[in-house]
Amino acid sequence: MPPIDAIRAFHDELTAIRRDFHANPELGLEEHRTAEIVAKQLEAWGIEVHRGVGVTGVVGVLRKGSGKTAIGLRADMDCLPMDEQTNLPYRSQSPGRMHACGHDGHTTMLLGAARYLATSGDFDGTVNFIFQPGEEGIGGALAMLKDGLFERFPCDAIFAMHNRPGMEVGEFAIAPGPSAAGGAFFDIAITGRGAHGARPEASIDPLLVACHITTALQSIVARNVPPADTAVLSVTRIVGGDAYNVIPQSATISGTARTFRKETMELIETGMKRIAKGVAEGFGATAEVDFRVIFAPLINDPAQTDAIADAAAALVGEDKVDRAKPPGMGSEDFSFMMEQVPGAYIQLGNGDSAQLHNPAYNFNDEATPYGAALLASLVERKLARASGG
Template sequence: MKFIDSILADAPLIQRLRRDIHAHPELCFQEQRTSDLIAQTLSEWGIPVHRGLGTTGVVGIVKNGTSERAVGLRADIDALPMTEHNTFAHASTQPGKMHACGHDGHTAMLLAAAKHLATNRNFDGTVYLVFQPAEEGGGGAREMIKDGLFKLFPMEAMFGAHNWPGMPAGAFALKTGPVFASSNEFKITLRGKGAHAAMPHLGVDPVPAACQMVQAFQTIISRNKRPAEAGVISVTMIHAGEATNVIPDACVIEGTVRTFTLELLDLIERRMEEMAQGIASAFEVSCEFKFRRNYPPTINHPAETEFVRQTLSAMVGPEMVQEFEPTMGAEDFSFFLQEKPGCYFLIGNGDGSHRIGGHGMGPCTLHNPSYDFNDDLIPLGGSMWVQLAEAWLNQPRP
């Protein structure tokens, strides 16, 4: 593996920053302390910063030479609303908040790269260091774009990475095309007429209609979409009633829809509403159908993905750069890829054996209260970002 000596030497410093961020998690659009720390650290290293995009976003600007070329590197900075089970020294000090997805580590790896880039500047052009808030459901990428990210900082391409527990530390995975799914939510409210459970004929029961809908929605997956296409409809909540002997007035169905293409998403949304309204009519209940599109699918661009593959292969060896199996999880880096060419890829976080004493009993998986980022990735991730930025800016314009 081709690590950069200065990043290896700075690893203890960056680890302290990472653990400080881990101990002080902040939720989406509330990352004030985190963004203060990032901005102060970058400024101390002589890197100009721009603040306020997406409320708490930070952009560091590292320039060299005369070229107008520019590339963007992104790290997300927000935590999750969950309670940490770890008890080691850098565990969360904020009840109900935890860095359980490794955004503290993503931030640390980009900071490691920032320090080296600012000190050495072995490129001609500009590297934009994008520290993005609110990835966990807030759509911080979308908000940074709305606030003028690409107008203020024009760049040719943008790259991002996520740690991946279970994949060997030191390995990478990527793929051209869709890699993360779109994330969407639905809420269907059925209204009938309440009655005594012993006299159902005097009411209009919304519960049987809800049961029919839950079953019928799965026929969209099995009978309306092409079998080769990937799509998931998950009904995750049904709320109705307050007593066992009362037929309720209303029933609420909620859940998510995930697809790799917007075309399939259009089909599923249309068919769900048609089925919901048709079944409601058949059962003589009213139906309010709401469908909210959160994150679009994350779709990597071919040329940029091949660029990352070649750069990482030269760094760690081609045998350590795997083909990524797409996941139905969602990622708001998708908004960046709708605007700019780029690639979103994975860096292995290991099997959890890196965790120090005091970790929880659960596995070291994403969104788990016993998770912790693998600090051994800091030199690897920092070197990765430097080599990607230098390779991009020093190659002929794409």
């Protein structure tokens, strides 16, 4: 029986699991309930389970035959710190927490693949099911790597997927090379001199300095980054002051930078520190920059890209697989794992849903069999028994 047919036979059970995850979302590195449900499901299917990998991460290990090749399949588990605005019967029961990126669906699809491979899968080798915490800028991938992920669970190739609103259910998209941008968060702390709002001459106004720095920062992409590169620098927050008649002592500028090359990210950091210091000193203030790289650029390995795209084409037909997906400026910390092991990251359609990180978003349960079957069939293709070619 093809994997997708076998998985559809327990689709209702997977849907119930996914909706339970959705109703009980957990923030990054706090996914204790989610992780325990994952671990118990894996154990019920006879899969070797390792808890607490990278704080709340879970790794399931499934071996069949005598093959030496190992494949890693990864899903993220955390939610976002935002309120849900839906009327779903399984909407979030935790104020300020919501699965608005579909990680509840990603976790469920990997569970579906694990169940199929444990009970029906025909392969020769090892599969490591990697359930990662803290993807949303919390450092979950790095936590797992620091905990010896690939030393403890060696992989010859790794794969992951993400749902994509606006793309039809049953369709996939991928391309070799850059897929998602590297991302950094930054805070610029400006210190001036506070004064009464009626006596600005006695102040060194940090808000005025912040506005000039914000404007000047736009010159980095416009005048420092080569036109052939792609970069985004966005100031998303300026904070300072508490009263109408008080010029504050300090202000903070915060935001994000995105690029596809480490060298470009380093250029942005250098330029930001130069501009912030120079502009602030020109006004008699000081500025300190805290620039933190949160995501590496995600680069799909060509051979592994072909492997998962071929598996998708075998599942749904070549006409439903876009092999030339343009890279996006969003970021994904699976990139840190792919810096150590060659891999590929594919998009699957979520249908006509709200966009990611939107309070009205919901993962489409109809996509679950497609994602689970792709991961399962990829393993069977890459770890095919010798007798089967």
